[in-house]
Amino acid sequence: MTARITIDHSWSATQVKGRLAMLFQGHFVKQAEQKFSFTYLQCVQSSRALFVPDTPSEGWTGEQVLRISEHGALYILSHHDYSETESEGSASETLVSTVDLDTILRAFRQENVDPGLKTHIQVRRTDLLHGALEVVRRPDFCFRATPVISFSGEEPDGHEAPVGEFFRLILLELQHSCVFEGLPGSLFMTCNFTALEERKYYEAGVLIGWSLAQGGPGLCCLHPALYQLHSCTDVKLLSPSLCDWVSRCGIPEICSANSDEMPAIYSRLVKHYIYDRVTKMISQFTEGLNSCGGLWDMVQSHWEVFAPVMTSAPQQPLSLEEFKQLFTISFSTSDAQLRADEEATAGHWETILTLVRDGKAEFSFEDLLTFITGADRLPPLGFPRSISLCFYSQDASMQDVRLPHAASSSLELYLPRGMAGAVDLL
Incomplete structure (x- = not known):
């Protein structure tokens, strides 16, 4: 070889x-x-x-x-x-x-993404999915090119809009589109022949593959299994309407089945509902994923490590240490007073993080992460650089107090210097 x-x-x-x-x-x-x-x-x-x-x-x-x-x-x-x-x-x-997932995706990106190739995309926040699909439908669309995002109606701040936020938002919209159904975080493929004819399952696969190739999130919402019908041991306990539905799914013998046959019926029903009835939709969806450098073939080969990326597999919440490791503090070096004020604020910041860990704040580390970076969880390959903890001074001449703010495109969080206490900063 x-x-x-x-x-x-x-x-x-x-x-x-x-x-x-x-x-x-x-x-x-x-x-x-x-x-x-x-x-x-x-x-x-x-x-x-x-x-x-x-x-x-x-x-x-x-x-x-x-x-x-x-x-x-x-x-x-x-x-x-x-x-x-x-x-x-x-x-x-x-x-x-x-x-591991990190190794697989880094190798995939290195072989499939051209850092020097850029594609400029302007979208509206109110209609991100439609804008993204228009890009995918272009004859010259190339998943290998790095998207440079700008949002209509927003003043540029000197930085490119974060790619991770762009993909997170369009994949959230995708979850509510016609290709998926079910409860939030526990979705199945729909059986929508109009969507199939319009290649919408293919486009959904392309969007997910494009996101993963560019370091964005996965879909993280597919249900790993159907509801637990197998807990029923006697067909007599099933309602007539449920029996009719099972019969329409291609299992007419449900009405005369005995308790020993229930596990086999359950197995056939799950296979029908999850896979058989939507085989064409799944095929089109995986075709879209494979259009991004054979990504679906790679997922199949390493399906276990991709489970957190593709399904609603439980995620461990961010720990205090994991969250703190995301940051570097940008202290002033030329002014001793500014540095002292910044160190005071940094101390209060540490206290706040402890309060978040202990459940004594009205938000979580994931909420903070979304506010600062636009991502609601750590991307599969992490962020391209550390988040900078920066500082600003309040202007005494202004009536309104300037609140802590973030620049998600440049991965920066700004806190006011010289806060009196952690409660005030919180």
Whole structure:
């Protein structure tokens, strides 16, 4: 097998090993516990010569792989059907890494997104989904291009509008469109033949794929299962209307079924409702996802790690430490008094975060995150940089007090200097 492996020198050792695992596992690892190994071949700078570098005593790490590939291409000779005793002591490594979502999406972006390619998009906040679909329908639409967003009627502040906020808002609108139905956060595909003919399921897939390719959120709202009909053990307990509905779903024997047959009926009903009745819609939807660099094929190969991105899988709330790590504080360096006032405010900010953690504020860390960044959860690949905690001075000549504010496009939160106490800042 010959393949091109693109490795970013900013990656960690874990990301390097995960990238190799993702590349090779689809070809060699077919069964549980089955393993394969590989030998690194290093190229001599300014020549075509290859050699097997000495294996470190502790075995190869991702960091060492980066080091030997620093001055040229890295070639990997793969071995499969090797036993552990055969490979032991040789210049090869048995790959046992697991692949995480971060590694998969970073590799996908590196191979599919062109940072130098831009597409300028102007949309109205009151009709974001329609504006986004107009972009997708353009003959020259390319998911690889980075969108540069501007909102109609809003004065530019010197920064591009945040791409993450743009995608979060259009995917929220998409959840209420004709392609999905069900309770918020627990959605199914609709069986809408008009939408199917108009390729709306395809467009929905493209929007989700476009968002993930550009570092935005996933849909995060698909229901992982139907309601728990299997808890019923006796057909006599079902209402006549429910029996009629089950019969119309292609299971007419429901009326005469006994208790032993209920699990099988439930299984067939779930399959019909979730998949069979909307097979064409699902096919069109995944076709749209695959139009973005084969994204759906990648999701299928690593469906477990993509569950939090595609479904309403429970999310752990942000912890105090996770939230604090998102920030860097921009203190003044030239004025001692300003610095003292800023340190006082920063201390009150710390107190407020503790109150949020303890449930003593009227908002959560997720609410704060949305206010500051436009994203209601951490993006799959994180933010492009830290959030800057900045400060401003109140103008004594103004009657109105200027409230804390954020610039989501530049990831900045502004707090007033010299606050008297945490309660005032809160």
